[in-house]
Amino acid sequence: MALSLQFPVSTPRQASLEISKLTPGCLASSFSLRSPSTSSLHSLGTSSGIATAVKKSSRRWRAAKTVAMAAAANEVSNRKVLIVNTNSGGHAVIGFWLAKDLVAAGHEVTVMTVGEESSDKMKKPPFSRFSELRDLGVSTVWGDPKDVGAAVGGKSFHAVLDNNGKDLDAVKPVVDWAKSQGVEQFLFISSAGIYKTSDEPPHVEGDPVKVDAGHVGVEDYISKSAFKFWSSFRPQYMTGSGNNKDCEEWFFDRIVRDKPVPIPSPGIQVTNIAHVSDLSSMITLAIGKPSASNATIFNAVSDHAVTFDGLVRLCARAAAKEAKIVHYDAKALGIDARKAFPFRNMHFYAEPRAAKEKLGWTSSTNLSEALKERYEEYIKIGRDKKDIKFEIDDTILSKVG
Amino acid sequence: MAASSAIRGYGASAASFDGLMQARKDTARTCQNRSLSYARTDQFLASDFTQNVVRQATDRTRLRTQAVRRVSIVTTASSDTPTKKILMMGGTRFIGVYLARLLVKAGHEVTLFTRGKTPVTQKIASETDQEYAEYSSKVKHIQGDRQDFDGMKSKIASAGFEIVYDINGREAVEVEPIIDAIPSLKQYIYCSSAGVYLKSDLLPHFEVDATDPKSRHKGKLDTEALLQSKGVPWTSIRPVYIYGPLNYNPVEEWFFHRLKAGRPIPIPNSGLQITQLGHVKDLADAFVRVLDNPTAFGQVYNISGAKYVTFAGIARACAKAGGFPTPELVHYNPKDFDFGKKKSFPLRDQHFFTSIEKAKNDLGWSPKYGLVDGLTDSYNLDFGLGTFRKAADFSTDDMILEKLGIKVAVPA
Numbered sequence: 094m095a096l097s098l099q100f101p102v103s104t105p106r107q108a109s110l111e112i113s114k115l116t117p118g119c120l121a122s123s124f125s126l127r128s129p130s131t132s133s134l135h136s137l138g139t140s141s142g143i144a145t146a147v148k149k150s151s152r153r154w155r156a157a158k159t160v161a162m163a164a165a166a167n168e169v170s171n172r173k174v175l176i177v178n179t180n181s182g183g184h185a186v187i188g189f190w191l192a193k194d195l196v197a198a199g200h201e202v203t204v205m206t207v208g209e210e211s212s213d214k215m216k217k218p219p220f221s222r223f224s225e226l227r228d229l230g231v232s233t234v235w236g237d238p239k240d241v242g243a244a245v246g247g248k249s250f251h252a253v254l255d256n257n258g259k260d261l262d263a264v265k266p267v268v269d270w271a272k273s274q275g276v277e278q279f280l281f282i283s284s285a286g287i288y289k290t291s292d293e294p295p296h297v298e299g300d301p302v303k304v305d306a307g308h309v310g311v312e313d314y315i316s317k318s319a320f321k322f323w324s325s326f327r328p329q330y331m332t333g334s335g336n337n338k339d340c341e342e343w344f345f346d347r348i349v350r351d352k353p354v355p356i357p358s359p360g361i362q363v364t365n366i367a368h369v370s371d372l373s374s375m376i377t378l379a380i381g382k383p384s385a386s387n388a389t390i391f392n393a394v395s396d397h398a399v400t401f402d403g404l405v406r407l408c409a410r411a412a413a414k415e416a417k418i419v420h421y422d423a424k425a426l427g428i429d430a431r432k433a434f435p436f437r438n439m440h441f442y443a444e445p446r447a448a449k450e451k452l453g454w455t456s457s458t459n460l461s462e463a464l465k466e467r468y469e470e471y472i473k474i475g476r477d478k479k480d481i482k483f484e485i486d487d488t489i490l491s492k493v494g
Numbered sequence: 495m496a497a498s499s500a501i502r503g504y505g506a507s508a509a510s511f512d513g514l515m516q517a518r519k520d521t522a523r524t525c526q527n528r529s530l531s532y533a534r535t536d537q538f539l540a541s542d543f544t545q546n547v548v549r550q551a552t553d554r555t556r557l558r559t560q561a562v563r564r565v566s567i568v569t570t571a572s573s574d575t576p577t578k579k580i581l582m583m584g585g586t587r588f589i590g591v592y593l594a595r596l597l598v599k600a601g602h603e604v605t606l607f608t609r610g611k612t613p614v615t616q617k618i619a620s621e622t623d624q625e626y627a628e629y630s631s632k633v634k635h636i637q638g639d640r641q642d643f644d645g646m647k648s649k650i651a652s653a654g655f656e657i658v659y660d661i662n663g664r665e666a667v668e669v670e671p672i673i674d675a676i677p678s679l680k681q682y683i684y685c686s687s688a689g690v691y692l693k694s695d696l697l698p699h700f701e702v703d704a705t706d707p708k709s710r711h712k713g714k715l716d717t718e719a720l721l722q723s724k725g726v727p728w729t730s731i732r733p734v735y736i737y738g739p740l741n742y743n744p745v746e747e748w749f750f751h752r753l754k755a756g757r758p759i760p761i762p763n764s765g766l767q768i769t770q771l772g773h774v775k776d777l778a779d780a781f782v783r784v785l786d787n788p789t790a791f792g793q794v795y796n797i798s799g800a801k802y803v804t805f806a807g808i809a810r811a812c813a814k815a816g817g818f819p820t821p822e823l824v825h826y827n828p829k830d831f832d833f834g835k836k837k838s839f840p841l842r843d844q845h846f847f848t849s850i851e852k853a854k855n856d857l858g859w860s861p862k863y864g865l866v867d868g869l870t871d872s873y874n875l876d877f878g879l880g881t882f883r884k885a886a887d888f889s890t891d892d893m894i895l896e897k898l899g900i901k902v903a904v905p906a
Contacts, residue, residue, distance in 0.1 A: 293807060396849070397698075403694075407695065440766060
């Protein structure tokens with residue numbers, strides 16, 4: 094059987110970028126610093142800075158390696174990509190990391206953030222760090238999804254990603270504009286929350302979804318809009334630097350203050366917390382392989398489930414502290430678990446099977462390591478000293494007794 | 495070499511989370527680490543295989559490390575494999591019943607080694623008289639006790655067996671004499687267990703995950719280590735919970751008894767525990783695919799269903815399979831009871847499920863049975879025909895129901 098293994102790499106720069114990342118020494122050194130002589134390290138600075146540089150960027154490195162290796166069979170390169178990015182919430186960080194990964198893969202990126210550059214929302218991460226994007230050559234603009242053209246000033250794009258809307262009201266204008274501009278590939282950040290609950294985890298692409306969900310209507314509309322290529326990505330929860338919404342912080346807030354961590358019973362509910370680089374690497378691959386990713390829905394998640402109790406343990410380990418878990422029956426105590434706990438109080442677990450099968454993608458999330466990094470950032474910004482009221486916790490704990 | 499011990503998937507190197515991730519990354523198919531491919535071919539250099547096979551294996555490994563777009567390399571389908579002389583340890587009760595039939599049908603010469611307590615062959619519900627006649631006339635038998643090592647060796651030594659399927663081995667000491675007795679052995683295929691995995695907060699279990707040297711299935715782990723050390727090509731299959739017609743482990747049968755009796759189903763704790771059931775026929779298919787398959791040499795594979803299932807979900811799936819109404823589930827805390835030696839529930843009270851993607855990628859295998867389909871198959875060909883292995887015993891149920899103050903309405 095014929096295996097077409099090496100697609101021509103279009104630019105010498107991209108070739109050296111990919112080849113330099115593929116040396117065996119590179120893989121070894123990202124963990125053990127054994128061979129600082131590999132050429133791929135030169136981009137990280139002087140040899141004296143290698144130790145810190147490699148350690149700090151090891152996740153980026155692994156994710157980049159994932160992309161580079163899988164991208165050895167890219168179908169296209171040098172794409173002009175527009176990311177229409179939400180200005181708040183858990184998905185905001187996706188655009189930030191994706192822009193960086195796309196640039197590293199040799200594409201030209203514009204990020205259009207919804208709203209105004211002067212808005213207060215822009216003071217929060219990742220927006221507060223958009224200079225990092227501009228330093229890489231990413232064009233950052235602001236605008237209204239109802240008039241994307243005005244924001245991007247007549248630029249043309251091969252691929253457009255909507256990482257903003259949750260329903261047709263918000264996304265239709267972007268889809269229609271892209272269609273009118275002859276955009277080849279349309280990608281959408283949907284949500285794994287649209288899967289119907291099931292006795293048989295995990296949620297797998299193709300499983301039944303809640304037909305009334307806004308995201309479902311959007312996916313449907315995109316699939317029927319006759320783009321040359323389209324894909325949809327269904328994330329769950331994300332962690333990572335530049336996150337706009339709390340994830341693991343909820344756990345750190347309690348652990349670092351030696352407060353008990355109230356967990357809705359029984360504590361074995363599983364969820365999926367991906368490092369955002371899993372999403373950015375997946376979408377980058379999809380953009381580099383539009384035929385392979387076409388007409389496909391991807392669960393944009395890591396390939397591990399973690400239990401609620403397990404997450405407490407991992408956060409405690411990241412903080413090098415002990416944690417006390419207190420289970421409570423939310424229903425019986427009349428507690429609204431949605432307000433009391435940051436994740437859905439049920440099994441909520443999707444697996445990224447389509448990405449592995451169709452894109453050659455692999456997960457690089459190491460939750461243990463990710464939480465350690467996030468804990469360092471948590472301390473660095475002084476959040477452990479912040480005065481936080483734990484009203485709901487106190488109510489729960491008093492009821493549990 | 496760190497990489498090779500990671501491939502083998504043994505606990506030591508993966509005891510820490512970081513080590514575990516390291517091991518997993520090392521064996522990811524997109525890894526281009528040269529030492530990975532050399533580690534695999536080490537096995538062949540130590541064996542008495544021909545150069546041909548070594549080259550093949552290296553090529554495949556190299557192709558795999560280069561291949562980005564995952565192509566499942568089905569190296570040998572049973573119809574392509576030249577006839578093999580196969581020794582099967584076991585083969586008369588459950589897995590082997592289906593596996594031996596597939597192998598005989600594919601033209602191999604199959605000999606079952608059993609004590610003879612169970613009839614060597616019995617007609618099963620899903621085969622015609624003709625099919626049974628063909629199978630029973632072709633399959634061979636050696637009567638013996640595998641615990642009598644010297645006796646066993648003398649019985650299997652000179653038959654020229656090329657392949658061993660060890661379906662019922664538990665301890666490493668039982669396996670070593672078999673390998674020693676058969677100089678012509680080309681592959682030892684072992685039925686291990688996913689029970690060897692160390693309990694984890696991060697799931698599913700992948701083949702490279704840490705294993706538990708203190709587990710009840712320690713013998714399986716020791717056997718895998720022994721196989722690794724002997725130099726003969728070997729493959730180990732780790733099923734989770736196996737189900738299907740003729741199951742002698744009361745998995746689905748336990749639920750069917752209660753559904754038939756119209757009784758509530760007692761579930762330990764929340765019923766949210768997630769596990770995984772795999773149909774025995776899918777397992778047999780996987781066992782066939784590793785036969786004479788160099789890709790599978792030195793490899794362990796998780797084999798089970800494509801999806802996982804909660805405890806409560808199993809109860810509901812069994813009800814659907816047997817055409818019973820949705821069952822009443824009764825939740826209890828096992829710690830509140832002393833059941834003595836009796837088991838109040840057939841499954842271990844924890845999350846327990848594995849990723850089967852390695853087998854899918856390496857062997858081109860995928861489970862054909864979804865859970866309800868598979869349980870329906872089991873019901874239609876076994877329990878639904880009035881057959882089962884263990885009679886119903888509701889004594890622990892009654893203890894639970896009594897304590898919880900629940901009365902059982904016995905159907906007239």
